[in-house]
Amino acid sequence: MKNMLYKELKLAAAGISYFFLASALFTMIPGYPILMSGGFLTLGLFYSFQSMREKHDIEYSLLLPVSKADIVKGKYAFVLLLEGIGFVLCAILTVVRMTFLKASPVYLENALMGANLVYLGELLLIFGLFNAIFVRGFFKTGYYIGKPFLCYGIPLLLLIGLAEAAHHIPGLGLLNAFGTDEIEIQLIALACGVLLFVLLTFVGIRQSVKSFEKVDL
Amino acid sequence: MSVCEVKNLRKEYPSFTLDDASFNLEAGTITGFIGRNGAGKTTTIKSMLGYVHPTAGDISYFGMPFAGNENIIKQRIGYSTGMVNYYPKHKLREIAGVTKRFFDSWDDESYRRYLKTFELNEEKTPSELSDGMKVKFNLLLALSHRAELLILDEPTSGLDPFSRDELTDLFVYLKNQGVAVFFSTHVTSDIEKCADRILYIRHGKIVLGDTAEGFRAKLGQPGETLEETMLRLEKEARNQ
Incomplete structure (x- = not known):
């Protein structure tokens, strides 16, 4: 798996995917739907799948002493690595907002979602959806990327819309807690995000391996 | 010694069937694998390597069934689909550098030697190579991990006569080193020049697999070249 990941990083990935990691900075923008950071981070990953197809990466992988399942797992390893880096960057910036910038007026007077642990949980849900819908959809053919991205894009936008609207609903304002306020709720939301991410990713990998195994290349 | 055994291989598509190869x-x-375009050569090769799923049949390499031993077997074989079209803008050095990590028996010395023999420049990218050089680069990767069996799908297609001649000479050299070479082609002169055995496929069915001499004795007519034999057989089949 180490070699597959090395191959992804060295040959298959699009350089722009790394640039898109900078989308984590959206976490700091006041008055902006910060969950879009997840959308842009996964858009960066989408470009790598596009690049991989243009570079005939699957054809090359077939020459190697690896199984089709290894090819799928290699791609997931790359996706998880970049999602991991993106998440850590977002988490660092979220902690900055939750502590040092807790009382900053630009964030206090923000009508949109703030950066807290609920945000991080929702970010993980976005990554889980990407892994379960887009990546899994790609491995149904090993070629097409448009339809899987559309299928992922719709729930992504719905999720962002829902997350932005939720804290305006009476009784759900605590989802937008500042700093460490309502920390139990924040921790529960983060735990739910972790759980859903793990579940969706696990299902995505399993289904992708099955689908790709059936594809005649 | 048998390095690959294919038994009753069958692959059904809606409009084509590879039948009991x-x-x-x-x-x-x-071994030269000959047949006209669409006869089933690529389907056979892809089925042999698990890239398409055979409907039925058994495939084994070095006495091991392919299913369940795929990674071990692929360490010992080299496969090429002809020209390199992957990573067109990456340097050959980078591609080889990644490839070597996957093969336990990768030999840097052989790699350097074949690089020199094939006159390949590591600093070039596949997009800068001629068609013949692309085929050679694919072969270089296969030979550098000491492949015991080379499976090559149309390696000479699109090459000029000089490059084809060089390639068939290379096949003979590799044969003398004990390597088994299995290549598909529709260029009969390549087969005539180097093949010990000929496998002829038509409409998804293996018509005959025999030594080059046996093939001529069974299907050829006196004074006929292999190309003339093939043309006659194909015309007869079409008229039937």
């Missing part, structure tokens, strides 16, 4: 590949021999 059976043959053996021996170490130190060159």
Whole structure:
């Protein structure tokens, strides 16, 4: 798996995917739907799948002493690595907002979602959806990327819309807690995000391996 | 010694069926796999390597069934689909550098030697190579991990006569080193030049697999070249 990941990083990935990691900075923008950071981070990953197809990466992988399942797992390893880096960057910036910038007026007077642990949980849900819908959809053919991205894009936008609207609903304002306020709720939301991410990713990998195994290349 | 055994291989598509293909590949021999475009050569090769799923049949390499031993077997074989079209803008050095990590028996010395023999420049990218050089680069990767069996799908297609001549000479050299070479082609002169055995496929069915002499004795007519034999057989089949 180490070699597959090395191959992804060295040959298959699009350089722009790394640039898109900078989308984590959206976490700091006041008055902006910060969950879009997840959308842009996964858009960066989408470009790598596009690049991989243009570079005939699957054809090359077939020459190697690896199984089709290894090819799928290699791609997931790359996706998880970049999602991991993106998440850590977002988490660092979220902690900055939750502590040092807790009382900053630009964030206090923000009508949109703030950066807290609920945000991080929702970010993980976005990554889980990407892994379960887009990546899994790609491995149904090993070629097409448009339809899987559309299928992922719709729930992504719905999720962002829902997350932005939720804290305006009476009784759900605590989802937008500042700093460490309502920390139990924040921790529960983060735990739910972790759980859903793990579940969706696990299902995505399993289904992708099955689908790709059936594809005649 | 048999390095590959294919038994009753069948692959059904809506408009084409590879029907009950059976043959053996021996170490130190060159087997030419001939048939016109669409006869089933690529389907056979892809089925042999698990890239398409055979409807039925058994495939084994070095006495091991392919299913369940895929990674071990692929360490010992080299496969090429002809020209390199992957990573067109990456340097050959980078591609080889990644490839070597996957093969336990990768030999840097052989890699350097074949690089020199094939006059390949590591600093070039596949997009800068001619068609013939692309085929050679694919072969270089296969030979550098000491492949005992080379499976090559149309390696000479699109090459000029000089490059084809160089390639068939290389096949003979590899055969003398004990390597089994299995290559598909529709260029009969390549087969005539180097193949010890000929496997002829038509409409998804193996018509005959025999030594080059046996093939001529069974299907050829006196004074006929292989090309003339093939043309006659194909015309007869069409008229039937």
